[in-house]
Every structure is written in structure tokens, then in C-alpha cells.
Amino acid sequence: MAEGTTEGATEGTRQxxxxxxxxxxxxxxxxxxxxxxxxxxxxxxxxxALAIPVAVAVLDVSGATAGAVCGGLAVLCLLMxxxxxxxxxxxxxxxxxxxxxxxxxxxPAMFFLGVLFGALWxxxxxxxxxxxxxxxx
Numbered sequence: 001m002a003e004g005t006t007e008g009a010t011e012g013t014r015q016x017x018x019x020x021x022x023x024x025x026x027x028x029x030x031x032x033x034x035x036x037x038x039x040x041x042x043x044x045x046x047x048x049a050l051a052i053p054v055a056v057a058v059l060d061v062s063g064a065t066a067g068a069v070c071g072g073l074a075v076l077c078l079l080m081x082x083x084x085x086x087x088x089x090x091x092x093x094x095x096x097x098x099x100x101x102x103x104x105x106x107x108p109a110m111f112f113l114g115v116l117f118g119a120l121w122x123x124x125x126x127x128x129x130x131x132x133x134x135x136x137x
Contacts, residue, residue, distance in 0.1 A: 033128035038081040040120045041093065045077035047117070048100060051107045061106055070107075073100055090125070097121050 048070050055066035076096055083089040097118040104111030 033124060033131055034084045036124040036127065037084050037090070037093065037121070040117060040124060041077045041081040041096075044100060044117045045074040045081075047113055048077065048103065048110075049074040051103065051110055054109070055107045059107060066106065069103060073103065093121065 052063075052066045052070045055061040055070065056063050073096070077100075080089055080093050080096060084093075097114070101111060101114030101118060104114060
């Protein structure tokens with residue numbers, strides 16, 4: 001009787017493993033380019049949020065203005081990172097890159113940092129095109 005129980009348990013384990021493998025095969029594979037875009041946006045959110053105290057303490061920008069502009073852009077970066085599954089989000093992310101470069105009028109270092117993140121954004125776009133041209137495996 002112990003053998004029948006062991007065989008039944010083994011068969012149940014095999015069925016569970018098969019179901020899990022089927023579920024994983026049915027899922028869409030994670031897009032590494034989207035992950036790269038999301039990483040750029042998340043890092044950008046951190047940098048733009050850190051520009052708030054610089055604007056207030058060093059450059060005498062009002063706290064409300066710095067918080068609204070930089071804080072709003074940081075939240076938008078995080079929001080866009082979550083919305084990258086939609087096709088329109090890449091264009092919206094590109095507009096966001098321009099807005100972040102424009103914060104250089106408030107914090108001059110953001111001209112450089114905005115261009116740097118914009119270059120990373122364009123690099124992700126270029127790499128995405130390159131990956132799309134690769135043959136499917």
C-alpha cells in the first residue's frame with residue numbers, strides 16, 4: 001500500500017511540474033529593452049528628486065517650485081516606467097526626457113544630467129531596434 005501512495009504522489013508532482021512549465025511557456029518573455037527603459041527612468045527619477053534640495057539650498061529656488069517641478073517629473077518617470085507595456089509610452093518617455101533637460105534652467109547641472117539620460121534613452125531605443133532585427137530562437 002505504501003508503494004501506491006508513493007507512486008501517486010510522484011505522479012501528482014509530475015503533473016504540477018508540467019502545469020508550471022506550461023504556464024511559463026504561455027507567458028510572454030520579459031522584454032530586456034523595456035527593462036532597460038525602466039531602469040533609465042527609475043535612475044532618472046532618483047536624480048531629478050535629488051535636484052530638489054540642490055535647487056532650494058544652493059540656488060535659492062523656492063521649495064514649492066522645486067518640489068512641484070522636480071518632484072512631479074520624478075513621479076512621472078516612475079509612472080512611465082510602469083506604463084512601458086503600451087506603445088505610446090515610448091513617445092511620452094521621450095517628451096519626458098526633453099522636460100528633464102529643461103530643468104537645467106532651474107538647476108544648471110541638470111542640463112548635463114538630462115542630456116546624459118537622454119543619451120541612455122536613445123541608446124535603449126537603438127538597442128531595441130537591433131534586438132528586434134535578430135531572428136527569433
